[in-house]
Amino acid sequence: MSDLDQRGQRIAKLAQLRAAGVDPYPPRCQRSHTAAEALAAFEQAAEGQEVRVCVAGRLISQRLMGKTTFAHLADGSGRIQVMARQDLIGEAAYQAFKELDLADFINVNGKLFRTRTGEVTVLVDSFQLLAKALRPLPEKWHGLRDTETRYRQRYLDLIANEEVRHIFLTRTRIISAIRRFLDARGFIEVETPILQPLYGGAAAQPFTTHHNALDQTLYLRIADELYLKRLIIGGFERVYEIGHNFRNEGISTRHNPEFTAIELYQAYADYNDIMALLEELYAEVAQEVLGSSVLQYQGQLIDLTPPWRRISMRQAILDASGIDILEADTYDKLAAATQAHGLNLGKPANWGKLVEKLFEETVEPSLVQPTYITEFPLDISPLAKKTPADPMFVERFEFFIAGMECGNAFTELNDPLDQRERFQATQQDFKSGEDEAHPLDEDFIIAMEHGMPPTGGLGWGIDRMVMLFTDQASIREVILFPQLRSRD
């Protein structure tokens, strides 16, 4: 029987119900208990005390046994069994109960009892159809496996696969734990523009759109950074934003074009303060959400307990490859050194990018336990403050967990003249390469010229954090509706 046939049968049933005066989509329903509350109420009741409930939910299984029918209802709290008996509700009501279809929403009034096999069950006194379903549910014990259907019709995935539901509940709990952590430390959550006349704060391809009334090109933000710093300049000392960034780039198990990022800025702090804050946050969120600061990711045990390992990029590369970037301190010297080690790193635009490639190739995959990589090359860090000791480097770190780049932070550059030069330098770099020029944000520099306090800033991807906390290998498993190609 085709899908249309099953759907056709249900539409026919719907017409019969309407003809019999039953509203298959009544506007309101009664409910006294969720499934979980009903079960708890029964357990708490004194022996022999009658517990009457009205529960509501989706019909997910049905066992018709002649004049008795068992079924399970699922609601947001879990599931509960109900039992209908013809001798208790009469032939007409019993017939109507049997004619319910899997996936229909109903509510049920009755008293709770324990069956012979021990399951707490609602003995049906009366029931009401709340919403007729016209299509069947996925198969009941294999669930829904087809990846494409799971992503395109996530509601079916959530209905059929309990562990998927759990992942997204965990995601929500992680995000609210982050908010609690930051709010408790005096951070305020703010909202900055998603539609921006100029994009910045990261080196990424933007999505471009157009505002009709203004007749103006707008970009979907690639980062929050430049707006949040304007707020630091404006006198908010601790701000954060959780929201979507949009990057017009490839899709992979670690990249979705639209992803959730958090950025935070703290005035009168530097990147050392940020490291202390971040490791404390991860450990506390893990403790709160997972009950432990040690977690398992793809077969590896990860210990988030502070303090995390800190190592400079120079030292990490030296340890892994024997190449000292302080000696190979020009593009040509470093290119020669990497070739001598048999590494093919392509032709990046400058020394800093070559350092980064070398790092990604030789160090990154080995960073399983949480690690801060500090002191990045200046020419790939146009928004970070130079290290006092060596102006080729900046006070910046990225942190890595399970071989994955998880986030990025620095002591923020607050020297407006230096900032202008940095923007101009990156534009030079991009002009020589194929990448689009990075726009100089004059308005941002003007803001900084009004004075910006010393500030530490940080950003990380929430999706990758959720992957880590829920042991998922693909970012699509932690985004409710991941980007897929449209079907014709």
Add this chain to the structure above:
RNA sequence: GAGCCGUUAGCUCAGUCGGUAGAGCACCUGCCUUUUAAGCAGGGCGUCGUGGGUUCGAGUCCCACACGGCUCACCA
């Protein structure tokens, strides 16, 4: 963007060497008053992703395309 793999009933899957397309669940009919993957008896599921080609004959072989997955590329 490239390579590899996948796409068969509403769902989960099998389909041998190219020879009339299968199972379980779901669905329909009947029986069944404590089942829970209920059970028993019976029923029919279908554009084998799409379009071409080879062949007497294609789910199966070939080509192209679509969508998905993985890997790579891209990615501060």
